[in-house]
Amino acid sequence: MELIKTLPDVFEEFSEQRRNSFMSAFEMKEKNIPFVGTFCTYTPTEIIMASGAVPVGLCSFSDETIPDAEQDLPRNLCPLVKSSYGFAKTQKCPYFYFSDLIVGETTCDGKKKMYEMLAEFKDVHVMELPNRQSVEGRKLWKQEVIALKEKLEEKFGVEITEEKVREQVKLSNRNRLALRHFYELMKLDPPPMAGLNLYGVLYGSSFKFNREKAIQEVNALTERIKKEYDEGSRPIPKRPRIMVTGCPIGGNAMKVVKAIEENGGNVVCYENCGGAKSVDELINEEAEDIYQAIADRYLNIGCSVMTPDSNRLKLMGRLLEEYKIDAVVEVVLQACHTYNVESYTIKRFVTEHNLPYMCIETDYSSSDIGQLNTRCAAFIEML
Amino acid sequence: MLTLGIDSGSTTTKAVLFDGEKIVKTMLVPTSATPKQSINYLYDQLHNEDVVYTVATGYGRELLERADKKVTEITCHAQGAAFLDPNVRAIVDIGGQDSKAILLDNNLNVIDFLMNDKCAAGTGRFIEVMMRILDEDLQHIDEFVVGKTPANITSMCTVFAETEIVSLLADGVDKGDIALGIINSICRRTSFFARKLNLYGSIFFSGGLANFEIFRKTLEKHVGLPVVTSPMSQYAGAIGAAVIGWRKAQKTR
Structure with a gap:
């Protein structure tokens, strides 16, 4: 696959993908393809895809719906939780509107309790995420993966065979690899693109519902950037290399990335959700027990809801070296205790x-x- | 040869001329509602043919287009404090709208900093508002609190502290006791905040409040490390800007 457009146009297109996919979501719904709304990196999307449904990340990154949310929720709550709830309540998120089912997890306290309230508007399935990456935790999480499968089978009247699951695991792994190869371009110094563009592609690609095509497009973009860089193109000057870590960012919280890049830094690595945290590890395709392999891969995610959260440090330590990081900026959303x-x-x-x-504590x-x-x-x- | 440093703060705008060894001239004007006018006014007053480099700092630093360079108040405060007293390893600045704590290494480079910019309590604005309620002039605070016993002010918020003071006044509590209580409250809060950094050595206290001995003394008591200041401390940001300008000018020559 080859890209016809210029790089800035491609970046622009990816960052607008969420909006641009409203229509294709609508068309898919017309064809009776179900949508499953998700909020978190812990959701095992392979199971959802194996049911024939489309998993889609729901809106949670804007302050637009926070005043509506605050009618029901306390003010001193994380903006991500308030925004998510507000979008659901006001029906301002088309993907929420299109969703036949919402899948949540018992991650942080705010989300956990918010899902109870969300169940008043939609069919919500909450997976019980363990607090520990222990033997018992893995056992429980595997059961929860299977419970999700059963819920989807019942909801959509389909049978999710192991074969279908394995097929989706392979597809998702290829998607992860494509994204990883793409963000690994940032190991170059100076980096071949701005951190804002990097994020735009990572986030936007999740709204390309034809996964096969999304992989091809990301791969083509990676090739193109590599080629232009090899030919001497240096769109970004050499500046201090910053890693961003902490809470999920996106939408309004990208103001932090903007502030870093407008004031002399290059964001070359996102450790947080949307970046390496959600993409880095693959699922063992060859595992005899594919459900356990899926459960293990997701449970390994190093989020602060885990105790202890040693996997986050492991990943960070590796990224600090690989990306030759000069400094780390942590983004904490207000009232995110963990x-x-x-x-x-x-x-x-x-x-x-x-x-x-x-560390920067901020809101939307x-x-x-x-x-x-x-x-x-x-x-x-x-x- | 001279360099000019201008610090556009939220309450006052300060400027100094530096000859590479000493500060040869200082000026201070209220920032008021027209920060752009204030910073440009000081530039026009002080800039002359001997000035080879101008650095602007403070929250209004972008408003001086004629500046050769704009540097944040963190870096400028640190360099200004280190110029005034090379023994300092930390700076606590209580500004009009925020407070900051800056940590230096032994080479006087900034290695860490914190800013409290979310809340008026713990800033110069807090004391300004409180003194207005007490109907007293901040300029005479040192004499005003001599021999007083601090009243207990517990509110964490400027607005609620105001209410608390109004009720203390209604209860007939001495105004000097209340004023000392307010000073205690602001210094305690500032020290909690600053101690999040691994403070060592002596601490340089800057910002408008550093002019008053009672604030220095109270802060020292709460931080538990020597707190030093200088009659020039209010100019620390502007001095740092001029010093940075001097280094830049040397490099380009």
Whole structure:
């Protein structure tokens, strides 16, 4: 596959993909293809795809619906939880509207309780995510993966065979590899693209519902960027290389990435959801017990809801080396207790690697843009 | 040869001229509602043919288009404090709209910093508002609290603290006791915040409040490390800007 458009146009297209796919979602619904809304990286989407349904990430990154959410939810709650609920309540998220089923997990307290309220608007299936990556945890999570399969079979009147599951596991692994090869381009110094574009492609690609085509497009983009770079194109100057970690970002929270890049840094690696955390590990396709393999892969995700969260440090340590990171910026969404508390461990971990660390607590409003710019500029002046 | 440093803060705009060794001139004007005018006014007043480099800092730093360089107040405060006292290893700055703590290494480079910019409590604005309720002039605070026993002010929020003070006044509590209570409250909060950094050595106290001995003394008590200041501390940001400008000018020559 070859790209006809210029790179800026391709980046633009990917970042607009969520919006652009509204129509194709509508058309698919017309053809009776069901949609399953998801909120979190822990959702084993292979099972959903094996049922013939389309998994889709629901809107949760804008402050637009927060006032509506605050009629029912406390104000001092994480903006992601409030935004998700607000989009559901106001029906402003077309993907929520199209969803026949919502799958949630018992991750953080805010989400867990919010799903109870969400069940008033939609059919919500909540998977019980263990707090630990222990033997018992793996057992429970495998049961939950199978329970999801049974729920989907009943809901859509289909049979999810092992063969179908294995097929989707292979497809998802190829998708992960495509995304990984794409973001690994950022190991180049100077990087071949801005961190904002990198994120736009990672996020946008999840809204290309034809997974096979999405893989081809991402691969073609990777090839093109590589080729232009080899030919001497350097769209981004050499500047301090920043890793972003912490809460999921996207939408309004991208103001932090903007502030870093406008004030002299290059975001070359996202450790958080949407980046390496959700893509890095593959599922063992050859495993005898494919459900256990799926369960293991997802449970291994290093999110701060796990205790202890040693997998996050393992991944971070590796990425710090591989991407030759100069400094780490952690983004904590207001009232996200688990990431906020864990920032203590992360700061110590990064400092032990002799790298500067800065934690930014923020929400989806634009009220702190001035302060963000000052903080990021001061942090980069320090490097 | 001179360099000019201008610090556009939320309450006051400060400027200094630096000759490579000492500060030869300082100026301060209220920022008021027209920060762009204030910063440009100081530039026009102080810039002359001897000035080879101008650095702007502070939250209004982008408003001076004629500046050769814009540097954040974190870096400038650190360099300014280190110029005024090379023994400092940390800076606590209580500004008009935020407070910050900056940690330096032994080479006087910034290695970590924190900013409290979410809340007016713990900033200069807090004391301004409280003094207005007490109907007292901040300029005479040192004399005003001599021999007083601090009243207990527990509210964590400027608005609620205001209510608390109104009720203390209604209960007939001495105004000096209340003022000292307010100073205690702001210094305690600032020290909790600053101690999140691994403070060591002596701490340089800057910002408008550093002019008052009672704030320095109270802060020292709460932080548990020597707190030093300088009559020039309010100019620390502008001095740092001028010092950075001097280094830039040397490099380009």
